[in-house]
Amino acid sequence: MWKFLFVLCAVTGIHTEATGKAPWIRLNSGRNIPTFGLGTWLGMQGNATETDDSVENAVKWAIDAGYRLIDTASIYKTEEQVGRGIAAKIADGTLKDRSELFVVTKLWNDAHEPKMVVPALRESLGRLNLTYVDLYLIHWPIAQHSNGSFYNTDYVDTWKAMLEARDEGLARSVGVSNFNIQQLDRVISLSPEKPAVNQVEINLNLQQPELLEYLKRHNIAVMGYTPFGSLFHQKAADDAPPPRIDDPALIKIAEKYKKTVTQIALRYLVELGVIPIPKSVTKNRIEQNVDIFDFSLTQDERDQIKKYDHGYRTIAPAFWKDSPYYPFK
Ligand SMILES: NC(=O)c1ccc[n+]([C@@H]2O[C@H](COP(=O)([O-])OP(=O)(O)OC[C@H]3O[C@@H](n4cnc5c(N)ncnc54)[C@H](OP(=O)(O)O)[C@@H]3O)[C@@H](O)[C@H]2O)c1
Ligand SMILES: *[C@@H]1O[C@H](CO)[C@@H](O)[C@H](O)[C@H]1NC(C)=O
Ligand SMILES: *[C@@H]1O[C@H](CO)[C@@H](O)[C@H](O)[C@H]1NC(C)=O
Ligand SMILES: *[C@@H]1O[C@H](CO)[C@@H](O)[C@H](O)[C@H]1NC(C)=O
Numbered sequence: 001m002w003k004f005l006f007v008l009c010a011v012t013g014i015h016t017e018a019t020g021k022a023p024w025i026r027l028n029s030g031r032n033i034p035t036f037g038l039g040t041w042l043g044m045q046g047n048a049t050e051t052d053d054s055v056e057n058a059v060k061w062a063i064d065a066g067y068r069l070i071d072t073a074s075i076y077k078t079e080e081q082v083g084r085g086i087a088a089k090i091a092d093g094t095l096k097d098r099s100e101l102f103v104v105t106k107l108w109n110d111a112h113e114p115k116m117v118v119p120a121l122r123e124s125l126g127r128l129n130l131t132y133v134d135l136y137l138i139h140w141p142i143a144q145h146s147n148g149s150f151y152n153t154d155y156v157d158t159w160k161a162m163l164e165a166r167d168e169g170l171a172r173s174v175g176v177s178n179f180n181i182q183q184l185d186r187v188i189s190l191s192p193e194k195p196a197v198n199q200v201e202i203n204l205n206l207q208q209p210e211l212l213e214y215l216k217r218h219n220i221a222v223m224g225y226t227p228f229g230s231l232f233h234q235k236a237a238d239d240a241p242p243p244r245i246d247d248p249a250l251i252k253i254a255e256k257y258k259k260t261v262t263q264i265a266l267r268y269l270v271e272l273g274v275i276p277i278p279k280s281v282t283k284n285r286i287e288q289n290v291d292i293f294d295f296s297l298t299q300d301e302r303d304q305i306k307k308y309d310h311g312y313r314t315i316a317p318a319f320w321k322d323s324p325y326y327p328f329k
Contacts, residue, residue: 019100021066021290022270027196028219029173031134034102035270036290037069038062039225039279040078052081054281059085063094063101065287071199071223071277072128073106073139074120079127087129103130104199104223106139106177107162110146112153117161121170136162136171137199140178141325150323155183156190163193175199177225180327181214188218197221202274203229204265205241207309212272224274226314227266241310249304257295260288267292268305 018024022036040055055078059070063085072082086103089095105128111120121136143153155176162174175197176187188194198215202208202224215222230240243250250261257264262278266289269276278289297305313328320326 020068029196031173034069035275037277038067039277040072041076055081056085058281061283061286063089069102071104074124075108083129102134104135106137109144112143112158114161118165121165134172137175137177142323199223201226204308205229205312224276227276227278229314263292
């Protein structure tokens with residue numbers, strides 16, 4: 001029986017010690033990653049302060065609800081809160097060991113010079129109160145000083161320093177974020193190892209079939225940020241295409257499975273092979289979002305949802321378009 005289970009897990013690539021609600025998959029680095037996570041960016045108007053504990057609470061609720069992946073970044077200013085949440089859940093025994101959790105953080109644009117990478121990661125680790133992260137990402141291909149001016153450090157050189165940080169044991173795996181296909185091609189052809197992950201915007205309005213196909217071919221896992229896109233009326237720009245949360249076709253699918261429209265949107269992303277990282281600081285939403293591993297959509301339903309892909313970006317930082325490394329059209 002145990003032998004059978006072991007073989008089954010080996011074949012499916014599911015980690016034998018995996019805990020939490022979502023299955024884990026294997027990265028090209030040989031490490032395993034949960035297929036669902038919590039986002040912790042408080043948004044453009046975000047206002048994390050020393051006394052704020054919204055993200056700390058979110059992390060605790062998420063771990064209680066079965067999340068085993070937390071996504072943060074130095075620029076979010078939430079690393080300390082994430083660290084406090086994790087420490088509390090290890091101290092109270094919800095997590096038996098640090099290794100049950102997969103923690104992601106990111107290198108900001110102002111530290112792309114190769115010699116700045118390891119020190120930047122050490123600073124993040126200090127704020128997170130951890131000795132290593134599971135995944136360290138280059139947040140954007142763009143190199144930019146803190147005063148806003150661009151500089152020309154090639155992201156391929158930054159990438160080689162990421163591999164050194166990994167070799168020093170500060171990150172178990174390394175990857176990139178917001179890289180387009182041409183940029184990934186350069187990284188792959190000009191350096192000894194390819195990224196384990198590319199984290200990009202993926203939601204119903206921006207399904208990125210070409211990029212997903214490319215990443216699959218190169219065995220690079222894809223984390224999907226802003227997974228709700230323009231689903232919520234209050235967040236959607238005037239020009240944002242449908243669907244919204246009250247879309248009749250989505251409501252119909254949701255009712256069939258006794259789920260919410262947000263759960264249908266997340267489930268669709270999981271079935272595309274994407275690791276969604278929805279952000280919420282609201283307990284019942286955190287619990288609802290991860291509760292999508294007990295049903296599957298039909299091919300018909302997937303075909304229907306595919307039609308919402310309009311190549312529409314919710315996160316399009318046009319103010320960076322003068323950088324030589326701006327990744328979007
Ligand atoms: N790599 C990158 O460049 C990059 C860029 C953007 C984001 N990210 C990562 O991806 C994460 C997610 O993206 P995001 O924060 O932009 O957007 P998102 O997760 O698509 O949306 C977050 C918003 O949805 C609300 N929400 C969450 N669950 C809900 C539910 N079940 N019902 C109704 N509303 C719900 C949240 O409200 P409440 O919090 O008030 O509950 C929040 O306002 C970020 O937090 C960050 O970790 C990475
Ligand atoms: C940010 O937080 C500070 C301190 O808590 C508060 O005074 C200020 O109003 C907040 N700003 C916004 C935009 O929420
Ligand atoms: C940092 O982590 C240690 C356990 O490794 C814990 O004892 C300590 O309380 C944590 N510090 C904070 C500020 O959470
Ligand atoms: C921005 O900062 C960089 C590095 O500190 C400096 O070299 C550059 O001259 C600054 N640019 C402006 C416009 O202040």
